[in-house]
Amino acid sequence: MRQHEALALERAVDILSCLAHPVRLAVVARLERDGAATxxxxxxxxxxxxxxxxxxxxxxxxxxxxxxxxxxxxMRYALADAHVGHIVRDTLAHAAEDD
Amino acid sequence: MRQHEALALERAVDILSCLAHPVRLAVVARLERDGAATxxxxxxxxxxxxxxxxxxxxxxxxxxxxxxxxxxxxMRYALADAHVGHIVRDTLAHAAEDD
DNA sequence: TTGACATATGAACAGTACATCATATGATGT
DNA sequence: ACATCATATGATGTACTGTTCATATGTCAA
Structure with a gap:
């Protein structure tokens, strides 16, 4: 259980690290909005x-x-699953909010 | 509008970069779960x-x-707002899901 | 004011991540 | 097989990030 939490945390850090770059975030946001692309x-x-x-x-x-x-x-790239899109959308929404 | 989006993206990258570290993510998750702490x-x-x-x-x-x-x-630290907690919770949920 | 406690800051070094360039792989049409 | 297009990979210099140690700031109690 503690172990499970620790693993989720590691995995979450991987996801966040990967999204924490302007190009990669933009790519994911683009795929989320307009679907797959080469x-x-x-x-x-x-x-x-x-x-x-x-x-x-x-x-x-x-x-x-x-x-x-x-x-x-x-090569045609697409989001692996909807969840990723949600995380990005939430984060962007939050980022846009408090300006 | 394009400008607005670009700003949101930058801000989002800042947020994600900040969360993309085991200690910082754990801190935020801890504050989300159990409230403020020294x-x-x-x-x-x-x-x-x-x-x-x-x-x-x-x-x-x-x-x-x-x-x-x-x-x-x-010094007593707390989450700046509920939104941050949501992002972290969503990401952790996603991370825990696909094991 | 002095000492002890709680936290913050600065500097230095080590490890990582990124951009760039050159080159490799893989698919298609002729 | 060859030329071309589309993408991937590897190597390298550079910049950023994080850890650690030393020290500073701020608060309280006596």
Whole structure:
């Protein structure tokens, strides 16, 4: 039980660390709003270099916040599940609130 | 509007960065569960050195996630508002879920 | 004021994360 | 097989973050 809590805390830190970067947060927010997208689409929309984007997407995949599937020669990224979207939406809502 | 969104994103990254550390997340979770506490109480309960705890609390204060008030010679820390608690609870819930 | 207690701050070092560049892999069309 | 497009990976320098130690500030009681 204590162990369980400790594990949840570790996992939560992983999730938060992963989201705690402007590009990665923007990617997740984008996927939450408009649904799945390819790497090049994300690069254009968020104005990020291909390599950098790829590294960030890897990070997001490792943390299991997004999933990827091949679409011809492109890769289509999507949120791993709705929960992630909720966390991001809540945080953004909170961030927007107290200005 | 775009500007507003960008600001919210920056602020969100600040919040997430601040929460993305085991000690700080544990502090916020503790304050969420059991209410306000002094520094020494937090140190004991979470087994963290006084100086380290103080540095982390400073971080949390700078991000306006917690507030502090004097209580004699001690300092009593509490969550800045309910929203922070929600974010943490949601994230922990999500983290605990997919095990 | 002095001493003890509670917390905060500053500096230095160690470990991590990030941006960038070069290159590799994988898929498609010819 | 080759050229091209789309994405991924590896290496490296740099900057940031966190821990620790030493010291400072602030509060209380005698």
């Amino acid at each position: 790497v090049s689409t994300l690069c254009q929309e968020l104005d990020v270099e291909q390599s950098a984007m790829s590294h960030h997407l890897r990070h997001l995949r490792d943390a299991e916040l997004v999933i990827a599937e091949r679409r011809g020669r492109a | 520094v020494s109480t937090l140190c004991q309960e979470l087994d963290v050195e006084q100086s380290a705890m103080s540095h982390h609390l400073r971080h949390l204060r700078d991000a306006e996630l917690v507030i502090a008030e004097r209580r004699g010679r001690a």
